[in-house]
Amino acid sequence: MQLHYGVDELKAIDWMAILPIILPFMAVGFILILIALIDLYRNRKTRKNIFIWTLLILLCNIIGPVLYFVIGRKDGRTY
Amino acid sequence: MLTISNLKKQYSNKNILNGVELKIEKGEILGFVGANGAGKTTTLNSITGILNPDEGTIMINGLTASDDLEYKKQFFFIPDTVNVFKNVSGYDWISFMLKLYDQEQTEKLSYFVEQFSMEKAIHKPMGTYSYGMLHKMALIAAFTIEPPIIIMDEPLNGLDPRAVMTFKDCVKNYVKEGGTVFFSTHLLDIAEKICSTVAILKDGKIILHEDIQKVMGEENTLESIFMERQRE
Amino acid sequence: MNSLGVLMKKEYSQVLRDFKVIWLPLVFVFLGATQPIMTYYLPVILEVLGGTQGISIDPTMIEQTGGQVLAATLGSQFDQLGIMIIVIAMMGLIQSDKSSGMLAFILTRPVTVSSYIGGKLVFNYLLVSVSVGIGYFISLLYIHFLFTSVELSQLIGALLCYLVWVLFSVSFITMLSAVLNSQALIAIVGIITLLICRMLVGLHPMLDAVNPAGMSQHAMNLLISGSIGANLSINLLVTIIWVLLTVIITHYWILQKKFHES
Numbered sequence: 001m002q003l004h005y006g007v008d009e010l011k012a013i014d015w016m017a018i019l020p021i022i023l024p025f026m027a028v029g030f031i032l033i034l035i036a037l038i039d040l041y042r043n044r045k046t047r048k049n050i051f052i053w054t055l056l057i058l059l060c061n062i063i064g065p066v067l068y069f070v071i072g073r074k075d076g077r078t079y
Numbered sequence: 080m081l082t083i084s085n086l087k088k089q090y091s092n093k094n095i096l097n098g099v100e101l102k103i104e105k106g107e108i109l110g111f112v113g114a115n116g117a118g119k120t121t122t123l124n125s126i127t128g129i130l131n132p133d134e135g136t137i138m139i140n141g142l143t144a145s146d147d148l149e150y151k152k153q154f155f156f157i158p159d160t161v162n163v164f165k166n167v168s169g170y171d172w173i174s175f176m177l178k179l180y181d182q183e184q185t186e187k188l189s190y191f192v193e194q195f196s197m198e199k200a201i202h203k204p205m206g207t208y209s210y211g212m213l214h215k216m217a218l219i220a221a222f223t224i225e226p227p228i229i230i231m232d233e234p235l236n237g238l239d240p241r242a243v244m245t246f247k248d249c250v251k252n253y254v255k256e257g258g259t260v261f262f263s264t265h266l267l268d269i270a271e272k273i274c275s276t277v278a279i280l281k282d283g284k285i286i287l288h289e290d291i292q293k294v295m296g297e298e299n300t301l302e303s304i305f306m307e308r309q310r311e
Numbered sequence: 312m313n314s315l316g317v318l319m320k321k322e323y324s325q326v327l328r329d330f331k332v333i334w335l336p337l338v339f340v341f342l343g344a345t346q347p348i349m350t351y352y353l354p355v356i357l358e359v360l361g362g363t364q365g366i367s368i369d370p371t372m373i374e375q376t377g378g379q380v381l382a383a384t385l386g387s388q389f390d391q392l393g394i395m396i397i398v399i400a401m402m403g404l405i406q407s408d409k410s411s412g413m414l415a416f417i418l419t420r421p422v423t424v425s426s427y428i429g430g431k432l433v434f435n436y437l438l439v440s441v442s443v444g445i446g447y448f449i450s451l452l453y454i455h456f457l458f459t460s461v462e463l464s465q466l467i468g469a470l471l472c473y474l475v476w477v478l479f480s481v482s483f484i485t486m487l488s489a490v491l492n493s494q495a496l497i498a499i500v501g502i503i504t505l506l507i508c509r510m511l512v513g514l515h516p517m518l519d520a521v522n523p524a525g526m527s528q529h530a531m532n533l534l535i536s537g538s539i540g541a542n543l544s545i546n547l548l549v550t551i552i553w554v555l556l557t558v559i560i561t562h563y564w565i566l567q568k569k570f571h572e573s
Binding site for chain 2: 317321324325328411412413415416418419420421422423567568
C-alpha cells in the first residue's frame with residue numbers, strides 16, 4: 001500500500017469511487033438540516049430568533065438542528 | 080362520603096390551611112367560597128393529591144391517598160387551567176381520559192358533547208380552543224366518566240351563559256344518579272342557583288358549612304352572607 | 312388496569328410531534344458513518360491539509376481491523392457527541408411536564424407514579440436503543456465495505472453491553488429531569504457527569520467496576536480483543552444497581568411532590 005501521497009496523486013484520487021461512500025453520509029446531515037429549516041420556515045410566524053436559529057442550523061453540524069428540534073420548537077407544545 | 084379532618088399546610092412559614100374540617104355527604108352540590116388566598120386551591124390540591132398536606136386526613140368513601148389508584152378513581156378533578164396537548168384533538172384527549180378511568184366510549188359521550196355544543200370543535204386540535212372550551216371539554220370528560228365525586232376549581236370561569244345552564248342541568252342529573260359535586264367559585268350569584276350547600280373558607284378554616292336555603296333565608300343573597308362573614 | 316400502555320401511547324404521540332423519532336436515529340446514523348469514513352480517508356484528508364510536502368502515514372492507522380473501527384465508533388462518536396445528543400433529547404422528559412402542569416394533571420388521574428415513570432423510561436429507552444442500534448448497524452455496513460468484517464457474536468455482545476451504559480444514561484437524565492427545574496442545568500449536569508464517568512474509565516480497576524461507563528469499555532474491549540473483560544459481571548450488576556437507584560430517586564421525588572414546592 002502506498003503511504004506517500006503527493007499533490008499529483010491527490011488529483012488522481014478516484015472521486016467516482018469515493019462518492020458512493022461519502023454521498024449517503026453527507027445526505028443524512030443534509031436531511032437533518034433540511035427538516036429543521038422547513039419546520040422553521042413553516043412556523044416562522046410563531047418562532048422567535050429565526051435568524052439565529054437559521055445560522056445555528058446551517059453552521060453547527062448536527063448539534064444545530066438537534067438544538068432547534070429540542071429547544072427552538074418549544075412553543076409548538078404548550079398546553 | 081368525603082371527609083377532611085384537621086387539614087394543615089404551611090408554605091414558607093405561612094399557614095395557608097389551619098385545620099380544615101369538612102364533611103361532604105353523598106348527593107351534595109357544595110359551593111366552596113372564600114377570598115383570594117383563603118386556601119381554596121390548596122384544599123382542593125390536597126384532596127386530589129397534587130400536594131401532600133403537613134397534617135390531617137382526607138377520606139373519600141373510606142379510602143385515603145395511600146390507596147392510590149382506587150382513591151384516585153373516586154374523583155374526577157378539573158383544575159383551573161386544564162392542561163392539554165395543543166396538537167391533540169379534543170376527541171383523542173377524552174378517549175385518553177376514559178382509558179385512564181377504565182371506561183369505554185359510550186353514547187353518553189356524544190350526549191354531553193351535544194349538550195355543551197362541542198360537536199364541531201371536538202375534532203379540532205385543543206390548541207385552538209378558548210379557555211372556556213377547554214373547561215367544557217373537561218366537564219364533558221367528568222360527566223361521561225361519572226366518578227363518585229366531581230371536584231372542580233373555578234369551573235364557571237370562561238363559560239358562556241348557555242354553558243352555565245347546561246352545567247347546571249348536568250350537575251343536577253349527575254347528582255340525581257348518585258353523584259356528588261364539590262367546586263370552588265367566585266361567582267356567588269350563579270353558585271346560589273346551582274349549589275345545595277355552601278362552605279366558606281376564611282384564613283385557612285371552614286367558618287360555615289350549611290344548607291344554602293337555610294343560610295340565605297328569605298331575602299339574603301349568598302353575596303351578602305359572604306360579605307358579612309368576611310367582616311367578622 | 313393498563314395505564315402503562317395508555318401512557319406509553321401518549322409518550323409516543325408526543326415523541327412523534329417532536330420529530331424525535333426522525334432526528335434521533337438520523338443523528339446516530341451520521342455518527343455511526345463518521346468513524347469508518349474518517350478513518351479510511353484520514354490519509355487523504357491529512358494530505359489536503361498538509362500541503363505539497365506529502366506526509367508519511369503511520370501504517371497501523373490504515374491497517375485497523377473492522378472491530379477496532381467499530382470500537383472507535385462507540386468510543387469516539389457515540390460516547391462523546393452521542394451522549395450529548397442523548398442528554399439534550401431527554402432533558403425535558405419530566406421537566407417539561409412539571410413546568411406545564413401536565414405532571415400535576417396526570418397524577419390526579421388514576422395513574423400510579425410507577426406507571427408514569429415506567430411509560431416515560433421504557434418508551435424513551437426503546438427509542439434511544441433503536442437509534443443507537445441503527446447507527447451501529449450503519450457503522451458496520453461502512454466497516455464491512457471499507458475494512459474487515461466483524462464476528463457476529465462479538466458484534467451483538469458489544470452492542471448489548473453498550474446498551475446497558477445507554478440505559479444508565481437515560482435513567483440518570485430522567486432523574487435529573489425530575490429533580491432539577493431548568494433545562495440548561497439538566498443538560499450541563501447531565502453532560503458533565505456522563506462525560507466524566509466516561510473519562511474515568513481505565514484509571515483504576517476498582518473504579519471501573521463501579522463505573523457505569525465501564526460497560527462501554529467492555530463493549531470496546533470485546534470488539535478489539537474479542538474476549539470478555541475480567542469484571543464484566545460485577546460491572547453489569549453495579550450498573551443495574553445504579554439504574555435502580557436513579558429510578559427510585561425519581562419515584563421518591565415525584566411521590567413526595569417535591570416538584571411542586573420548588
